[in-house]
Amino acid sequence: MVGYHLGTMRRYEPSAIEPAWVARWEAERLFEASDDPADTRPRFYALDMFPYPSGDLHMGHAEAFSGGDSVARYAAMRGFNVLHPIGWDAFGLPAENAAIKHGVAPKEWTYANIEQQARSFRRMGMSFDWSRRLQTCDPEYYRWTQWLFLKLFERGLAFRKGSPVNWCPKDATVLTNEQVIQGACERCGTPVERRDLTQWFFRITEYAQRLLDDMDELVEWPERVVTMQRNWIGRSEGAEVTFRIDETGDEVRIFTTRPDTLWGVTFFVFAVEHPLVPKLAELGGTWDRVRPLLESVRSTPLTQREDADTKEGVALGVHAVNPVNGERVPCFVAPYVLMEYGTGAIMAVPAHDQRDFEFARQHRVPIRVVIQPEGEAPLDGDAMPEAYAGEGLMTNSGPFDGERTPRSIGTVAAWLREQGRGAPAVTYRLRDWLISRQRYWGAPIPIVHCPDCGEVAVPEDRLPVELPEDVDFTPGGESPLARHPTWTSVPCPRCGGAATRDTDTMDTFVDSSWYFFRYCSPGLEDGAFRPEDVRRWMPVSQYTGGVEHAILHLLYSRFFTKVLFDMGLVDFTEPFPRLMNQGQVIHGGAAMSKSKGNIVEPMPIVERWGADTMRLQMLFAGPFEDDIDWKLIAGDPDKRPGVTSWLGRVFGVVADAVATDAAEPDLLVRLTHRTVRTVTEDMDRFRFHTAISKLMVLSNEMRSALDAGHGARAAAEALVPMLAPLAPFAAEELWRVDLGQAQSVHRSAWPSFDPDLAREEQVVLVVQVDGKVRDRIEVEADVDEDACREVALASENA
RNA sequence: GCGAGAGUGGCGGAACGGCAGACGCGCCGGACUUAGGAUCCGGUGCCCGAAAGGGCAUGGGGGUUCGACUCCCCCCUCUCGCACCA
Numbered sequence: 105m106v107g108y109h110l111g112t113m114r115r116y117e118p119s120a121i122e123p124a125w126v127a128r129w130e131a132e133r134l135f136e137a138s139d140d141p142a143d144t145r146p147r148f149y150a151l152d153m154f155p156y157p158s159g160d161l162h163m164g165h166a167e168a169f170s171g172g173d174s175v176a177r178y179a180a181m182r183g184f185n186v187l188h189p190i191g192w193d194a195f196g197l198p199a200e201n202a203a204i205k206h207g208v209a210p211k212e213w214t215y216a217n218i219e220q221q222a223r224s225f226r227r228m229g230m231s232f233d234w235s236r237r238l239q240t241c242d243p244e245y246y247r248w249t250q251w252l253f254l255k256l257f258e259r260g261l262a263f264r265k266g267s268p269v270n271w272c273p274k275d276a277t278v279l280t281n282e283q284v285i286q287g288a289c290e291r292c293g294t295p296v297e298r299r300d301l302t303q304w305f306f307r308i309t310e311y312a313q314r315l316l317d318d319m320d321e322l323v324e325w326p327e328r329v330v331t332m333q334r335n336w337i338g339r340s341e342g343a344e345v346t347f348r349i350d351e352t353g354d355e356v357r358i359f360t361t362r363p364d365t366l367w368g369v370t371f372f373v374f375a376v377e378h379p380l381v382p383k384l385a386e387l388g389g390t391w392d393r394v395r396p397l398l399e400s401v402r403s404t405p406l407t408q409r410e411d412a413d414t415k416e417g418v419a420l421g422v423h424a425v426n427p428v429n430g431e432r433v434p435c436f437v438a439p440y441v442l443m444e445y446g447t448g449a450i451m452a453v454p455a456h457d458q459r460d461f462e463f464a465r466q467h468r469v470p471i472r473v474v475i476q477p478e479g480e481a482p483l484d485g486d487a488m489p490e491a492y493a494g495e496g497l498m499t500n501s502g503p504f505d506g507e508r509t510p511r512s513i514g515t516v517a518a519w520l521r522e523q524g525r526g527a528p529a530v531t532y533r534l535r536d537w538l539i540s541r542q543r544y545w546g547a548p549i550p551i552v553h554c555p556d557c558g559e560v561a562v563p564e565d566r567l568p569v570e571l572p573e574d575v576d577f578t579p580g581g582e583s584p585l586a587r588h589p590t591w592t593s594v595p596c597p598r599c600g601g602a603a604t605r606d607t608d609t610m611d612t613f614v615d616s617s618w619y620f621f622r623y624c625s626p627g628l629e630d631g632a633f634r635p636e637d638v639r640r641w642m643p644v645s646q647y648t649g650g651v652e653h654a655i656l657h658l659l660y661s662r663f664f665t666k667v668l669f670d671m672g673l674v675d676f677t678e679p680f681p682r683l684m685n686q687g688q689v690i691h692g693g694a695a696m697s698k699s700k701g702n703i704v705e706p707m708p709i710v711e712r713w714g715a716d717t718m719r720l721q722m723l724f725a726g727p728f729e730d731d732i733d734w735k736l737i738a739g740d741p742d743k744r745p746g747v748t749s750w751l752g753r754v755f756g757v758v759a760d761a762v763a764t765d766a767a768e769p770d771l772l773v774r775l776t777h778r779t780v781r782t783v784t785e786d787m788d789r790f791r792f793h794t795a796i797s798k799l800m801v802l803s804n805e806m807r808s809a810l811d812a813g814h815g816a817r818a819a820a821e822a823l824v825p826m827l828a829p830l831a832p833f834a835a836e837e838l839w840r841v842d843l844g845q846a847q848s849v850h851r852s853a854w855p856s857f858d859p860d861l862a863r864e865e866q867v868v869l870v871v872q873v874d875g876k877v878r879d880r881i882e883v884e885a886d887v888d889e890d891a892c893r894e895v896a897l898a899s900e901n902a
Numbered sequence: 903g904c905g906a907g908a909g910u911g912g913c914g915g916a917a918c919g920g921c922a923g924a925c926g927c928g929c930c931g932g933a934c935u936u937a938g939g940a941u942c943c944g945g946u947g948c949c950c951g952a953a954a955g956g957g958c959a960u961g962g963g964g965g966u967u968c969g970a971c972u973c974c975c976c977c978c979u980c981u982c983g984c985a986c987c988a
Contacts, residue, residue, distance in 0.1 A: 328906045335984055445987045533987055726915055737914055743939055797925035
């Protein structure tokens with residue numbers, strides 16, 4: 105029975121069916137989450153990282169949302185009350201650049217792009233609850249971003265301090281690191297300078313330990329994301345030790361992870377920005393040589409600061425006294441010591457730290473060995489080729505000679521505390537979160553600066569502090585808000601006197617650190633969210649998005665959640681216990697970019713072959729978390745994609761299955777049950793590509809059965825719902841039209857299976873002796889090892 | 903340098919320690935066609951062989967096991983993070 109199948113009578117025409125189902129689903133309000141307290145279904149919060157509206161959707165969105173939408177639809181079919189919202193992360197610099205470049209207002213540009221993306225999402229058939237849609241640039245949203253700022257301000261978690269920025273002297277404007285190209289302004293080519301501004305910070309460092317601890321117990325994330333966060337927080341254990349400057353009596357604290365090497369200190373180094381440096385250089389008579397160093401570092405753009413040479417540095421002409429042995433060692437100032445980490449000054453042990461070693465060689469400072477490796481020739485400070493950072497026995501270390509390191513680290517730290525010369529200490533690499541941006545298109549910081557009262561919070565009932573629209577975007581000068589003629593002037597909320605608004609706006613990461621709470625109480629006018637709504641929906645059941653947000657966005661959102669917990673507004677501390685990262689979509693081995701001319705866009709594919717094809721191409725390409733090289737999986741763009749042909753065959757096979765009432769062969773019945781079992785396992789683990797391949801096997805077997813004159817109706821009734829999360833339009837069409845179901849497939853139950861029928865019947869046991877195949881025996885699939893051995897030994901034809 | 907992950911056909915990729923390469927793309931041959939970018943049938947890891955059949959194969963080398971892509975040790979390569987963090 106070859107040649108034309110009955111199935112060719114049922115044509116698959118995605119462009120004809122897909123838009124009609126979009127309209128139907130919306131009319132039926134199929135994807136709105138239920139807040140009805142009488143709804144007893146367990147809840148499921150399927151969250152996708154919300155997009156930034158720069159133009160239309162790109163392939164990365166198509167990949168991420170194909171996966172996220174499958175998760176949401178599958179959960180609904182498994183009986184969950186699903187919340188699957190969408191919104192836009194809509195503030196940010198690109199809108200301002202568009203204003204400068206094309207003369208279009210940031211607001212117009214942003215909303216036009218959002219509308220475009222919203223249309224594309226609808227066309228793709230994403231199962232979003234559109235009634236909860238939000239945009240972070242809406243005053244009704246950023247009003248609550250500002251409110252959250254004030255809550256942090258009240259708790260002392262928002263504060264101002266001086267901090268350097270990249271500054272272009274010609275354009276008189278602050279530049280982001282990305283706007284600095286090889287030390288020069290990207291727009292005018294002028295060399296960039298550093299400038300200190302007083303800026304707002306969030307005190308995330310106060311939460312460093314909790315951010316670390318909660319990861320161990322409360323989140324199930326990809327290992328690499330956990331590792332990245334852990335490294336970013338960068339906890340180090342060691343000791344704090346106080347040195348005294350001999351010439352002035354100043355006490356200077358340092359942090360070290362190696363207190364066991366204290367007896368090997370031969371010099372002492374200050375960061376260039378350390379406040380004692382000018383005074384000490386003056387006293388030491390070295391100011392003439394120190395000042396040029398300070399100035400050269402000052403004029404180095406922030407982006408190039410870390411390229412500095414480890415060996416660079418200048419002696420201060422003063423000495424520090426080592427508290428453990430009273431020795432006087434020379435002090436230096438050097439760029440390799442960072443003001444931001446630790447205390448901004450270090451003890452230097454060249455024998456056991458490579459950077460100290462190189463510096464010592466350059467500046468002819470003695471190298472003294474205080475850790476000797478065991479069972480090797482003793483190290484000689486004058487002859488060693490590099491620092492020794494390994495284990496060994498302490499030596500030349502007074503009371504601790506012979507102690508074994510690294511165990512001795514704790515011993516020495518405890519001793520320091522007893523002696524009052526220091527104490528065990530912990531330091532983090534994490535720094536406070538700089539949220540000030542000298543930009544227009546962001547949420548204004550709701551603070552008024554009063555000459556008499558200082559920093560005054562804008563009262564909550566006067567939020568939002570709205571962005572003015574009549575601003576000047578021409579480049580140059582201060583930020584548009586600072587230049588505005590009237591917006592900045594405002595009476596002080598406390599004393600009523602003349603005062604000025606803060607003209608900084610907030611980092612857009614602030615906007616995106618709480619949007620998932622807002623989705624729980626859309627449009628709420630008297631609060632950021634209702635605690636009972638958040639209690640019902642959160643924490644998020646499954647978060648889907650790019651690994652590029654592995655550090656900042658996730659860390660900041662976790663921080664906000666912990667602050668809200670401390671405020672008593674939420675009853676959990678981790679917002680996203682489960683996370684999955686989609687891979688990147690690349691093209692020809694490289695990221696897609698305009699300059700490479702290798703951009704492929706999803707919407708033309710959707711228009712030509714259908715949204716289901718686009719989804720299946722993405723999901724079938726490989727594991728969801730792996731990168732996809734479009735060039736390798738897509739083939740000729742004018743040829744019908746393989747997955748489209750498959751959907752066509754599914755249409756044929758389902759139509760044929762409906763048209764016959766012949767009995768189904770046992771083989772097909774068993775395959776159907778087995779497929780339900782294994783596809784369910786795949787969907788539970790987001791193994792979309794293997795789920796699809798198993799559905800292909802089932803549809804192929806159905807074809808064979810039908811061609812042989814058998815039936816396949818029950819198989820079709822299992823196949824179509826399993827297809828629903830992956831190719832929602834095709835499945836809906838087949839379910840409601842061909843299978844004649846009244847209700848949407850997306851609100852029907854996920855198919856179940858009979859464990860007896862779903863069992864693998866038999867497996868072939870290959871008996872090998874010394875690598876040679878001796879026998880092949882059919883055994884029941886679920887026999888245990890002992891039974892196997894018995895059968896094998898019994899049958900062995902040796 | 904430190905950390906994480908990965909090496910399987912021409913390609914994307916499958917494979918609770920049990921017939922490696924499922925499923926698909928591509929390619930080859932055929933059918934139907936004015937045509938094929940549509941559809942259908944068959945073949946397709948490599949080598950020897952007309953065939954039957956045999957040999958070799960999961961980055962390399964060891965080990966555990968009746969049996970290893972899978973578990974253990976060493977090495978090589980690649981990708982991705984972080985990178986003067988005291």
